[in-house]
Amino acid sequence: MSAHKPGHPATSRPSPAGPHRVSPEESTPQARRRGAPPEEGEFVRPLTRRQIDDRMWELDELYARTSSCAPREPTHVGPAGQDRYTAFQQRLADHVRRPGFELLVAEAVGPSGARDLTACAYGFPVHRAGSWWRDLDGHLPEDLLDVAAVDGLFAIADILVERRVRxxxxxxxxxxARRLQKRLLGSHTGVLGVTLVDRDDMEKYRALLAWGWRPSADETWATSRYAPRRLLVLR
Known part of the structure; x- marks a missing residue:
């Protein structure tokens, strides 16, 4: 895949060249046990908003590798699908500004000490009066609206993982994927995880079900079949 480095929406400073290298201040992942599943050797950690800005091009490359086509976006617009990547960056930039936003990355450390970005998940608390419910008005079960009213929901906006993880x-x-979503919800005792998936994206929908997500108990086909996106809950 050819490298693609679109402009940064949040900064004019240049991106670091080459893979991210481990600094002396950063902890290193536990050594992989012989015969252990490959995912156990990947180090999961949060990024600050400044780090997200600095590593935006890496997140964009990860998106290109792991997402066939984001919901509501054309499969190809302009050279190399440039608009698609720009739309991803804009969505992420919008989400970063939400109160309580959190982003985790998974990295594999190579023999040289360079870290390769292998996965990402991010989210934020959801409030009943917020805009996250857009396009779902009239299709949401009342029980989730009541939970949102008392700050009991955390939206996992996206999970970017390789196909093998799906x-x-x-x-x-x-x-x-399970490690990432569990870590995101782990610091929010008692909250429910919620996520949206485009109704036509059956691959992602099946993967989410396999990772433990379920339709809300009060959701029925009659009330949700016209919504453009499905809402899933992780308890």
Whole structure:
């Protein structure tokens, strides 16, 4: 895949060249045990907003590798699908500004000490009066609206993982997607995870179900079949 480095929406400073290298101040992942699942050797850690800005081009490359086409976006617009990547960056930039935003990355450390970005997940708390419910008005179960009113929901806006994570060992605790979503919700005791998936994206929908997501207990086909996106809950 040819390198693609679109402009940064949040900064004019240049991106660092080459892979991210481990600094002396950063902790290193635990050595992989012989015969351990490959996901256990990947180090999961949060990024600050400044680090997200600095590593935006890496997140963009990850998106290009892991997402066939984002919901509501054309498969090809302009040279190399440039508009698609720009739309991803804009969505991420919008989400970063939300109160309580959190982003985790998974990195594999090579023999030289360079870290390769292998996965990402991010989200934020959801409030009943917020805009996150856009396009779902009239299709939401009342129980989730009540939970949102008391700050009991955390939206996982996206999980970017390689195809092998979507299709292999989805039910294992060490599956990388499961590790990321568990870590995001782990610091929010008692909250429910919620996510949206485009109704036409059956691959992603099946992967989310395999990772433990379920339709809300009060959601029915009659009330949700016209919504452009499905809403899933992780308890």
């Amino acid at each position: 299709t292999q060992d989805q039910t294992r605790d060490w599956n990388l």
